[in-house]
Amino acid sequence: MEIIQSAQNPLIKGVKKLQQKKYREEKGEFLIEGIRLVEEAERAEQLEMFFYDESLWKTKRGRLLFHILKQKAGRCHQVSSEVLKVLSETQTPQGIVAVAKKKELTLSALSGWTEGIVLISDGIQDPGNLGAMIRTAWAAGVGALIALTGTVDPYNSKTVRSTMGGIFHVPLLTQLTWQEVYEWIRRQGYQVVAGVLNGGEDYYRNDYTGKVALIIGNEGQGLQTVVMQHVDRKVKIPLAQGAESLNAAVACGVLLYEIVKQHEIVKQHEIVKQQSKAL
Amino acid sequence: MEIIQSAQNPLIKGVKKLQQKKYREEKGEFLIEGIRLVEEAERAEQLEMFFYDESLWKTKRGRLLFHILKQKAGRCHQVSSEVLKVLSETQTPQGIVAVAKKKELTLSALSGWTEGIVLISDGIQDPGNLGAMIRTAWAAGVGALIALTGTVDPYNSKTVRSTMGGIFHVPLLTQLTWQEVYEWIRRQGYQVVAGVLNGGEDYYRNDYTGKVALIIGNEGQGLQTVVMQHVDRKVKIPLAQGAESLNAAVACGVLLYEIVKQHEIVKQHEIVKQQSKAL
Numbered sequence: 001m002e003i004i005q006s007a008q009n010p011l012i013k014g015v016k017k018l019q020q021k022k023y024r025e026e027k028g029e030f031l032i033e034g035i036r037l038v039e040e041a042e043r044a045e046q047l048e049m050f051f052y053d054e055s056l057w058k059t060k061r062g063r064l065l066f067h068i069l070k071q072k073a074g075r076c077h078q079v080s081s082e083v084l085k086v087l088s089e090t091q092t093p094q095g096i097v098a099v100a101k102k103k104e105l106t107l108s109a110l111s112g113w114t115e116g117i118v119l120i121s122d123g124i125q126d127p128g129n130l131g132a133m134i135r136t137a138w139a140a141g142v143g144a145l146i147a148l149t150g151t152v153d154p155y156n157s158k159t160v161r162s163t164m165g166g167i168f169h170v171p172l173l174t175q176l177t178w179q180e181v182y183e184w185i186r187r188q189g190y191q192v193v194a195g196v197l198n199g200g201e202d203y204y205r206n207d208y209t210g211k212v213a214l215i216i217g218n219e220g221q222g223l224q225t226v227v228m229q230h231v232d233r234k235v236k237i238p239l240a241q242g243a244e245s246l247n248a249a250v251a252c253g254v255l256l257y258e259i260v261k262q263h264e265i266v267k268q269h270e271i272v273k274q275q276s277k278a279l
Numbered sequence: 280m281e282i283i284q285s286a287q288n289p290l291i292k293g294v295k296k297l298q299q300k301k302y303r304e305e306k307g308e309f310l311i312e313g314i315r316l317v318e319e320a321e322r323a324e325q326l327e328m329f330f331y332d333e334s335l336w337k338t339k340r341g342r343l344l345f346h347i348l349k350q351k352a353g354r355c356h357q358v359s360s361e362v363l364k365v366l367s368e369t370q371t372p373q374g375i376v377a378v379a380k381k382k383e384l385t386l387s388a389l390s391g392w393t394e395g396i397v398l399i400s401d402g403i404q405d406p407g408n409l410g411a412m413i414r415t416a417w418a419a420g421v422g423a424l425i426a427l428t429g430t431v432d433p434y435n436s437k438t439v440r441s442t443m444g445g446i447f448h449v450p451l452l453t454q455l456t457w458q459e460v461y462e463w464i465r466r467q468g469y470q471v472v473a474g475v476l477n478g479g480e481d482y483y484r485n486d487y488t489g490k491v492a493l494i495i496g497n498e499g500q501g502l503q504t505v506v507m508q509h510v511d512r513k514v515k516i517p518l519a520q521g522a523e524s525l526n527a528a529v530a531c532g533v534l535l536y537e538i539v540k541q542h543e544i545v546k547q548h549e550i551v552k553q554q555s556k557a558l
Binding site: 128141165166169238245247251252253254 | 419443518522523528531536
């Protein structure tokens with residue numbers, strides 16, 4: 001098969017455009033790179049097209065991936081390492097860059113889900129923070145992540161890398177306003193909890209059993225005023241004197257896992273109750 | 280006062296060398312930039328020298344800082360914006376770059392401290408992760424952070440920025456081997472707890488009351504084998520199916536705040552007990 005040698009190749013030029021948000025939105029696609037992310041995209045059946053160079057064969061894991069992918073006729077393109085560099089946004093694409101298709105949910109598709117937790121980003125700006133939040137949401141078994149308008153694009157390359165594959169496993173909803181989301185979470189019966197820096201109760205004193213919508217605000221500004229007005233519980237993570245705040249992704253992890261833990265404990269109690277009834 | 284216009288100025292050339300780890304170790308100094316970090320360095324009395332350009336006066340907070348700092352005769356240098364750019368490692372130094380002096384503790388200086396928690400980094404490699412961990416340690420009131428050999432330099436510019444000032448407030452110990460640290464934590468009576476991905480118990484089931492040394496391992500490899508052998512408790516954060524791990528700084532936050540919470544609750548119980556005795 002022909003090896004694409006030129007960055008001026010029309011296919012390459014078209015794909016490279018996905019490095020820009022505008023084109024990602026237009027096409028409903030985004031770029032990923034590295035073996036791990038491509039494996040996850042394949043598992044989630046979101047892989048559209050991919051580009052590799054010889055260095056993919058350097059590792060056993062890379063060769064294995066290649067054997068799976070090469071069966072997808074017409075979507076598999078060998079390129080020179082110069083061309084791969086043009087498509088890549090890191091120093092180490094591990095021999096592979098791919099186009100993945102977005103898979104977004106709507107609020108109505110999410111309705112009636114039994115999963116207990118929804119995570120809402122209200123203006124998170126740092127791509128690494130949003131990525132780590134998606135990764136944490138995946139690990140914590142969160143039902144969906146809603147990125148309100150004003151949040152950084154979840155499909156930018158730094159965010160995608162930081163998710164470590166979570167981007168393909170956490171149901172995502174983007175470009176929604178608080179008004180739309182708020183109406184939905186009220187109808188669905190969620191408790192609305194927001195992490196705040198001042199004026200809340202200690203986070204571990206709140207009862208999170210039942211459905212919880214956890215809102216994490218912007219790194220500097222916190223929550224929008226309109227969001228703050230609709231919150232049921234403001235919870236804060238206690239800070240030692242002098243310390244002003246936690247990293248947003250760290251704070252998200254601390255709060256999310258307190259909720260998960262309470263849900264787990266409730267579940268285990270129910271199992272024990274059922275077992276003792278059965279005896 | 281004379282404005283330094285040339286990056287070839289011997290003072291500037293000397294200070295710029297602090298961008299390299301080798302010189303930071305040789306001199307016991309490191310570079311910081313931005314108003315917030317310089318304020319924290321000043322508060323901690325670790326400021327050696329600073330360089331500003333006119334843009335420092337753009338904000339009220341910048342002007343206030345300038346008025347405090349300009350009284351330090353001989354250590355205050357106005358430079359051209361080109362020179363400031365040479366010293367800076369970001370796009371936005373906010374008009375100020377400074378030299379701070381390291382302030383490190385030894386294990387013997389730390390002995391007998393009553394603070395309950397020590398955080399140990401075993402090979403954390405990502406500067407942003409280590410910085411977020413130091414920031415979290417500050418917020419959680421951790422007694423000290425020990426960076427074992429093999430951990431990224433806590434004084435590199437990206438780490439320092441991510442600490443948001445924590446670098447000046449969390450007692451730091453660096454370049455220690457596990458052997459040295461282990462002997463010390465045993466003598467001091469710490470429970471040694473490690474975050475692991477497999478084979479541990481759920482982190483929230485462990486009793487953390489009393490002194491705790493929490494170890495966070497390398498992002499990819501986890502803990503050194505020799506460290507793993509000496510651990511009292513391996514604890515894991517439960518992960519949903521398919522998810523492989525959490526970001527190291529997020530995992531550190533989840534574990535650290537579980538420990539803090541248990542300590543808080545014990546403290547409050549003791550206060551209540553004393554109050555009821557007093558009645």
